[in-house]
Amino acid sequence: MTCTEFLALLDDLIDDSVSADTRAELQQHLHGCDHCEVTLNTTRKTIEIYRSHEIYDLPADLRERLHAAIMARCKKGC
Amino acid sequence: MATIQSITGENEQHPDVALVEQVRGGDVSAYDTLVRKYERQIFRIAQHITQNREDAEDVMQDAFLKAYEKLEQFQGNSKFYTWLVRIAVNESLMRLRKRRTGKMVSIDEDIETEEGSVPRDLADWAPDPEQNYTQAELGRILEKTIKGLPPGFKVVFELRDVQGLSTEDTAEALGLSIPAVKSRLLRARLQLRERLSRYFRSKKGSGKRGVKSDVH
Numbered sequence: 349m350t351c352t353e354f355l356a357l358l359d360d361l362i363d364d365s366v367s368a369d370t371r372a373e374l375q376q377h378l379h380g381c382d383h384c385e386v387t388l389n390t391t392r393k394t395i396e397i398y399r400s401h402e403i404y405d406l407p408a409d410l411r412e413r414l415h416a417a418i419m420a421r422c423k424k425g426c
Numbered sequence: 427m428a429t430i431q432s433i434t435g436e437n438e439q440h441p442d443v444a445l446v447e448q449v450r451g452g453d454v455s456a457y458d459t460l461v462r463k464y465e466r467q468i469f470r471i472a473q474h475i476t477q478n479r480e481d482a483e484d485v486m487q488d489a490f491l492k493a494y495e496k497l498e499q500f501q502g503n504s505k506f507y508t509w510l511v512r513i514a515v516n517e518s519l520m521r522l523r524k525r526r527t528g529k530m531v532s533i534d535e536d537i538e539t540e541e542g543s544v545p546r547d548l549a550d551w552a553p554d555p556e557q558n559y560t561q562a563e564l565g566r567i568l569e570k571t572i573k574g575l576p577p578g579f580k581v582v583f584e585l586r587d588v589q590g591l592s593t594e595d596t597a598e599a600l601g602l603s604i605p606a607v608k609s610r611l612l613r614a615r616l617q618l619r620e621r622l623s624r625y626f627r628s629k630k631g632s633g634k635r636g637v638k639s640d641v642h
Contacts, residue, residue, distance in 0.1 A: 359612050386550045387619070390626075394619040395587045397556055402588075403569045404473040404482070406466055414483060418461055418490045423454055 349377040354384045362392060442506035449497060461490050464507060467589055468514045474580040475518035477573065478525070485521055489514035504598065508591075511599035515581065522577075532578075555626035571621045578602075579614040586611050 354377050360366045361374050378385050406414070442463075448456035465486060472485035493500075493510050500509055519532070556564050572580055578600075585596045586607070597607045 359608065359615070362615075383548050386548055387616075390551050390623065391615050391619045393551060393555075393626075394615060394622055397564075397622070398568060398572075398583070398588055398618070401556070401561075401564055401568055402466075402470070403565060403572070404470045406469050410483070411465065414487060415458075415461060415465060418465075418487055419454070419458055421487075421491055422457055422494050 349373050351377075351381065351384055354378075354381070355387070358388065358391065361388070362395070440505060443502050446497060446500060446502075446506055449494075457494060460506065464510060465490070467507075468510065470588075471511060471514050471581060471584060472518045472521075474572070474584055475515065475577045476521050476525075481518075481521045481525070485514060485517045489517050492517065505595060508595050508599040511585070512601065515600060549623060549627040551623070551626040552628045555628075559625070567622070567625050571618060574621070575614055575617060579610050579617070582607055582610040583614040583618065587615070 354374060357366060357370065357374060361371070366374065378388065442460065445456045445460050449460070468489055469482055469486045472482035472489070473479065476482050476485060489510065493513050496513075500506065552558065559567065572583070575583070581600060582596060582602075585591045585599060586593065591599070593604055593607050593611075596602075597604045600607070602610075
C-alpha cells in the first residue's frame with residue numbers, strides 16, 4: 349500500500365468503517381511509515397480537540413434571552 | 427463513531443417526531459424542548475457560515491421561527507434536526523449574501539485546493555499539546571484555525587466530527603451528495619491538522635519545517 353492509498357482510506361480508518369482485511373493492510377503500512385503514522389495520530393487529535401473544546405458557545409444569559417425571544421414569537425403565532 | 431441520532435432503530439420513532447406531533451397539536455411547550463435541545467448547535471453552524479456573532483444570533487432565531495411556521499411541511503421520514511439544519515444553513519447563506527451585497531455564496535461550491543490534499547507538515551505533535559495553552563488561548567487558536575476554511579468544509583466538519591452526525595444525515599442536511607460530504611470531510615480534517623501543527627508541533631526540531639518527507 350502506498351501513502352496515497354493510505355490517505356484515501358484515512359477517514360474510513362478514523363471512523364472505524366473499514367473491513368478487517370483493509371484494517372490489517374492499513375496497519376501493515378503504518379508499521380513502516382512514520383509519515384502516515386504522524387498524519388493519522390495528529391488528525392485524530394485534531395478531531396478530539398475540536399470535539400472537547402466547543403468554540404462559538406453561547407453564554408447562558410444570551411442563550412436565555414434568545415430562547416425567550418423565540419418562544420414569545422412562537423406563542424404569538426410568529 | 428457514535429452519532430447523535432443513530433441510537434434509535436430503523437422502525438423506532440425518534441423522540442423528536444413525538445415532540446413535533448405535540449407542537450402540531452397545539453402544545454407550544456413541546457417546541458420549547460426542541461429549541462433548548464438544538465439552539466447551541468444551530469448557533470454554531472450559523473457562526474461558522476456567517477463569521478459574525480450578531481448575524482448568527484439572528485439566524486438562530488429566524489431558523490427556529492421559520493421551522494415553527496413550516497412545521498406542517500416537515501415530513502416525519504426525515505429527521506427533525508437535519509431538516510432544521512437545512513433551514514439554518516439557508517438562512518445563514520441569505521444573511522451572508524446580504525452582507526456581501528448579493529454575491530453568490532454557496533455551501534456546495536467545491537473548492538479545489540492543494541492544501542490538505544497531501545500532508546506537508548509532517549512534524550509530530552507534543553503529547554497533549556493543548557495543555558501548553560490556556561483555555562482562552564486555545565479557544566482563539568481553534569477559532570482562528572477553522573475560520574480560514576471554506577464554509578462548506580467548516581459545516582461538514584462541525585456536523586460530522588463535532589456534533590457526530592452520520593455521513594448520510596450530513597448529506598441530507600446540507601443538500602450534498604455522500605461523496606461530496608466525504609471529500610469535504612477529508613480535506614477539512616487534513617487542513618485543520620496542518621494548520622494546528624503550527625501551534626502543536628513538538629518542541630524538538632521546531633526550527634525545521636517538519637520532518638523529512640518520505641512519501642511513497
